[in-house]
Amino acid sequence: MTPATEIAETLRARLPEAAFRPLTPTYLEEPRGRFTGQGGVLVAPGSTAEVADVVRSCAAARVAVVPYGGGTGLVGGQIMAGGAAPVILSLERMRAIRAVSPGENVLIAEAGAILSDVQDAAEDAGRLFPLSLASEGSARIGGVLSTNAGGVNVLRYGNARDLCLGVEAVLPDGSVLNGLRRLRKDNTGYDLRHLLIGAEGTLGVITAAALRLFPRPAHIGAALMVVRDPQAALDLLSIAGAQIGEGVSAFELIHRMGLDFLSETLPEVRQPFAQKPEWMVLVDLGLGSQDPAEALEALFVAGQEAGLVSDGLIAQSQAQRQDFWVLREAIPAANRRIGSISSHDISLPLSELPGFIARGAPALARLGTFRINCFGHLGDGNLHYNVFPPKGQDRATFEPLRGQIKRCVHDLVHEMGGSVSAEHGIGRLKVEDLERYADPAKLATMRAVKDALDPVGIMNPGVMLRV
């Protein structure tokens, strides 16, 4: 591969001045500090045609292209640390919301649009764009789709891919895939949209997308319910499905460790129960005509009668609902303050979740003494399973154990039919995990598809598949 500097002049000749920005350290760092970029050429094209021009130039000169969205990815997909310096292709100037059609429940956004801006545009049109995640104030739609982001509303509305009707993308040869369909049904050929979504920029650059909107639920509400154990949480989820159907927007599991971490690092976050419960769930509803508090009351009663639920709080106001969510969203912040040795973004078949939680702790105990904070999107089988040093000890001491801890957790997840990357993707961080755990036929097929669509291998080299 050729270093990007060699085509810097070509690019300068082809693109307007506005496309060139200083390559500040921001573009070479990622949230967890595991990867550091090595320089290269930063370009921020202003249109799909300009993106195509950049990619075509890079393909001709065999220069690597690293697509760059909001920089919030957690697996190093946006940072290329080795190899010939790449063109960093930032979508930050393509942030237009091209159209909002509330009648069609469709919004068309360019790849650089920030997720929260898309949410706001939908709200302004009286609609909901339900994708919601911690980094929504910086994450951009192109990155959100390229990583098939998840978040808290997947239970009800699906992952990013489920919210996308069509994509426009620049392919590795610089051709433009005009796929901005706004159709709910379209069976005309292979579904390339779903191939590009989740491909983490290795098969092309998404430049715009047609996104699904939804009616805004007329009434929203939330409750915290103390459950006996994870199995009880699952049983409660099943009752919620029967009683409330699709009205359940989120169903989050919270362990006592998360509450302890909050007391330790963010004491200003109000603890909802006098005594910290071992396990609780945050249930969030969005309903049409029914009163959420009534529905939550009925769920609470059913849960109590079934011996699943021992205590609970139903939000009596939107402010109180907000408090519940502040609590939930503060847990990752508390985790960062404590400092995990190893954190895992895993999913399991729902029925295997309680077994996994039961087996995980003793398996790790064989490696040492740790604190485990296990929380997450229970309704999706998605746990954030994070391992910390005992109180008062520094994580640096445990650094040598990190590989073993990760292996221990991932092996167990894999054995139980789960995924070692539920929502963050593979990036450059989990290439080895993919090689270890993926089905061989899947890996071989991925490689064949990559080689067919990007024969020179310019698109985000080293992501997902080893160079």
Added chain:
Amino acid sequence: MTPATEIAETLRARLPEAAFRPLTPTYLEEPRGRFTGQGGVLVAPGSTAEVADVVRSCAAARVAVVPYGGGTGLVGGQIMAGGAAPVILSLERMRAIRAVSPGENVLIAEAGAILSDVQDAAEDAGRLFPLSLASEGSARIGGVLSTNAGGVNVLRYGNARDLCLGVEAVLPDGSVLNGLRRLRKDNTGYDLRHLLIGAEGTLGVITAAALRLFPRPAHIGAALMVVRDPQAALDLLSIAGAQIGEGVSAFELIHRMGLDFLSETLPEVRQPFAQKPEWMVLVDLGLGSQDPAEALEALFVAGQEAGLVSDGLIAQSQAQRQDFWVLREAIPAANRRIGSISSHDISLPLSELPGFIARGAPALARLGTFRINCFGHLGDGNLHYNVFPPKGQDRATFEPLRGQIKRCVHDLVHEMGGSVSAEHGIGRLKVEDLERYADPAKLATMRAVKDALDPVGIMNPGVMLRV
């Protein structure tokens, strides 16, 4: 390519006797009689390993493989009329439902399981498998997924692809893709599931699938509402979304022509209104705690107040709801009795639907005098737009116009951003349409993927892509 007869002995030596069945005419015909198969060797493997064995043998000998499900496809995907005679690989013996997990809302079915058997198995477990279409008594899951079937509940639950968590498939080289994931979130590599779904057997043979189940709505109900015109129907749909949210399971548009055809050919089907309305919609709800009749009443009132709805009938019993659906489902039967010159399975962006309906009739009138029956899944933008001879005239007379009629309809659909195959797929019938209307970059990418995964071109040759 080599004729299948040349490997008949090889296959006999490798597979048990039970895998061989007489090649009756059923396997060489399709519902509309447009394609006729030419013979070949019929095998019905009993396991995924046997499917892999067949495909491997065919790949080695360069013999074409035509995967065969329920034979209900409407675009000739299951019938190979030309070229060297293929191996017809029927999944009919692989009809096991391997597992049903109501707690996880997952069912694992082999590809040969009949759709209605899957629905029944879900119901026995207190769950709903929502995919529902006219041929559900014969269509098999493998075919349903390979064609990404739609049907009447897409509005609420999505297409077949949206109901599938994972697939097991035999790839064109005979390797087995073990992708029977039961996970709601899994971002580990390219989504090959979505590549195989809707590929109509050109990239491999789906042998089993993990399917999503849903809570059964506690209360179901339906209404027929007379609307001013298609735009009023869309506005009513929008109100329904705001009032009822995801509770709207189906929203079907019915034109007077369909009712006239029923009077003409199936007079025993009861007409709901004394005077046949020009346009009406069938609204179907599935709710948790709310009474559907009440919700439909509120929708009717809102529709009346907005000047959209002039008359209506709310089902007072399940029997009456059933009657409404009998009426809706009888329309395709009436169409068949009348005999269309050309029928079109199209979709449009929702906001373009009324414009398309307004422009379609005058465009066709330039070609001759026809009767148009336009009906379908309005909520999905999916119309069945069928063109018939005037009353008393024979369709054979109009056969020479068929190509022009199709072109006229499809050109208009394409111009308005729609799809010329909303739910039936491309098969062998619409290859030319795909070439004419598909984005060039999409076609080139499809060809590259096909060549990469099936370099010999044995999998369902002639489907989607020209041989």
